[in-house]
Amino acid sequence: MDPARRQALRTGSGMTLLALVAAAGWLRPEEAAAQAWNKSAFDTKSVDDTVKALGGSAPAQSKDITFVATPDIAENGAVVPVSIVSNVPNTQAIAILIEKNPNTLAAVFDIPAGTDPAISTRVKMAQTSNVYALVKADGKFHVAAKEIKVTLGGCGG
């Protein structure tokens, strides 16, 4: 059973032309390729390996990447708000890396032209760790780190 079809049926007449156009665009082959989940990168267990798996090497420390509204101490590791703003020109992607999680990479955001290189989300942290914001701009990698102390871990029981 195709869940998209189920949804289309359920949404029924409420489906606008715009949604249909977007749904059609959704199936373009280049879109599908862009949507492939980078398993090897998400399996990595160290910051260096993650950078390598994302196609970079030796990222430069950058002061143009800042953490905003990100706590120094997280009481609950299961919900740690992280906001990253990149002022590196031509930012193409922002990744969140958590050094001491079982798998380092938490998320990768592709920033198309016209979208602000700033994202906010919430992540899980197993323990106190450095969190890295890895930014890809003009094919080069830049990184900034921030230590977040966790008083209660978010992984494991």
Next chain:
Amino acid sequence: MPDPMKIRANHSGDTTEVKVLMNHEMETGQRKDSQGKVIPAWFIQTVTATCNGKTVLSAQWGPAVAKNPFLSFKFKGGAKGDKVQIAWVDNRGEKRMDEATIA
């Protein structure tokens, strides 16, 4: 059928700010149940946001994104009344797409 997302999109100046709250367990695959069996991983892998047919953000997530994920971002363009669509696919192949009108 996964639960719907809550999406809010506000336009001010020349940018549109989008805030999304998704409903998903985001199980890591690290936890064990009371019998000591590993609870299999179940998490959103890809997220795509589009406005007027143009992709404004795409993301790949691992299980380290928190349960019931929150996401916020801004993009240039969009106008009041336009629609923003957010779609995700999880590692079981389940999908969900919701849309909101820019206010």
